[in-house]
Amino acid sequence: MKRYWKIFSICLVIVLSIGTFYIQSSFATNNHVEIEFKKISGNENEVKNLILTGDYQAGDRSQSLQITSEETNDPNHLPFLKKIERMSVPPTLEGLVKERRSFMRSKDLTANHFFEDKNTVAYARIQAENFYEQPLKELTFEIEVLNKKSEKITSLELDVPEREKYSWMSVEKVQVIEGELKIITHNLLMDGRGEFHAYTVNLKGQKMVHNDTIASTPTVEYGWTDIRVINDGDYNEKSKYLLIHIEASEEKSMQDDGQPNIIANGYVVYDIENNQTKKLAVPDEILDSIGGASAVFHSTIFIPLQTANGIEVNQYDIENEKWDEKLIFDIADTTDDENPYLKVMNGRLYAVSATNKEHIFFIGDLETGESLYEGKLEVKSQRNKQEDYHLYIYEILEGADF
Template sequence: MKRYWKIISVCIVTVMVIGTFYIQSSLATKGNVNVEFEKLSGNEDEVKNVIFYGDYTVGNLFRALQITNKETTNLNNQSLFQQLKRNYTVPVLKTLIEQHRTFMRGKELTPNYFYENGNLVVYANIKAKNFDIEILNKKSEETNSIQLAVPKKGIYSWIEVLDVQVIEGNLKVITRGFRSEGGNDLNGYTINLDEQKLVKDEMIHTAPAVENGWSDIILVNDLNSIGSEKYLLFKTENYEDKQVPTEGEMILDGAPKLVVNEVMVYDIEKNQLKKLVVPDEIRETLGDLSAIFHSTIFIPSQTADHLEVNQYDIEKGKWGKKLSFNLPYNQEDEGAPYIKVMSGKIYIIHSTKNDHTISIRDLKTGVSLYEGKLKVNNTREGQKDIRFHINEIEPVQ
């Protein structure tokens, strides 16, 4: 009997997971949830072409919602397979799967590996240190495959694709390679799509190995974007561990020390790299919320009662006027506002016990485009332990 305990355990867990799924699904259908948009000011068109994803909880009952200004969809009513696929697939790739199911089959669903424009869908990955490339022609539905060796692959222990772009008939694949002896490189490979051959191999930037420490290159761009981009924004950080001798050996003393912290912007089309002079207080806030729109970098930072957005014009090479937005008063038991920078706008959704405010503003000017509330309607009245929050926003494809 003991020899089968692992199989029995897996079966029990599987039954529990599936049982929980169907119990939750059954309960979810008993209470309909509808989210309505109430405009306070601005243009209602601002919420017409946007999809909101949120979580709604009543006690122990959880619902995942997809919300537009027209309808609210309870995603818990989907099949188990659909829910698992939704949980592990970012929204931008769901559309590709729905529209090009055959092309998408068998691919790693990481947005960095994809590029899409009006004519093409491109997938570029690295397997066994060789390029694995497929190009779908949307009009003809034909797929071409390209297999090429990655240059100097022997010096890297691991290589990952960070971005894929198509520029004037050439495919540009930007990778980060981790050198076997330490440190990592940002490389750009240009592949002629007609001739299906590598025409350029360029090192964009290198983060050297650090004795008693490590270095890293951190991409700041929106990793869920698969469209055309002109610039890449990234940081280079080097850390050193402080070591002290004790009883004949070296031990670590305190937290690692940051010795290099640089911000770079890379012009993909021109293959030009520029180091930015960034004030310390701004550099510290450069992270997930930061974004590039056209030729401007936007760097939001949040305090207790307001949101500040610093902006840097890449082409002019200078910092612009800092924008500041007031945030609603936040009680201790209320979650932090959800903030998204997208398409030259900033979306701020703040959940409180009484309502859920939504503010959409122009990033360049700070002008309010839409102010409103999200009202959650539920058929089960008198329920007090209700929680609702938005966790993702995406444009309608």
């Protein structure tokens, strides 16, 4: 009997795995929600390459969804191996992982760490012996650059200059410009201030040639500071500009209403190619509207917000340093308790607007001001038909392969 125990154990595992699979599949099928795009007007090709991520809520039931024009998935009920793959590979990197498996192996699959154009794939990350040791020691850039034509890989490891000044660092953007690698980082100093740096690496000489501070927060004795990049598009775009927000408040000097005194709340534009930073003059009425939905596309900053007239998009021409005429997209107003989901991506405005009866999905062209697609997100299947339900969309990506 002892010599058969291995075979018995293997068979038992197989039976249990198959049983678990069918139980989970049955549960998922009985509870499955299918969302479809129903076109009202426009070009259906505009939605073919999109994936919407969000939550479906009806009564006391809540379910996570990933919605495409072909199918709706619940990420919690995917096959085990597929679930592991989704957890480890961001949708924006799936194509690169499939095409360049050898190069991508053993890398930190964070989209900000990669850059790709027709000639090059570049990767850079921060490596530290111990991130909990303050100040940081043995802080280095780990760099690999692939030449697509020759298949040659250039690997570098360079020390971070003045690393003893920092308590934390992260890579925000990687870009290759005429044989030089630009690494934009967010650095936290030992005194609590934040900085954005641009490190320039000459790839032929395999050495760092520039270390520039491109934006920083003021010194605050008692309070808080924040510095961050506003949405600058997909990882593989060769961006010319970054929009950076700087905030700081001082709690030691309170206002009359007891609120902290704001000593900084502004924006700067960084020209990546020319290594120049300029302050952005923002009208007071839209100062608080610049956020996650805003983005830089080519040389224009787009700032969308919901108004009584629809979606209003403010435009700032960076090269001419002026505010252009606003774009107005006529989109149904949302319910009183729900703001629309807005995103600017690749020259388009994406909006999901929940009215009292339905969920409107809209795509507008930011260059022409015209509507490209308008439709509805409709629930086509669910176990118990719910008239009162909500879709909460919190991300839209382009080009994901499902």
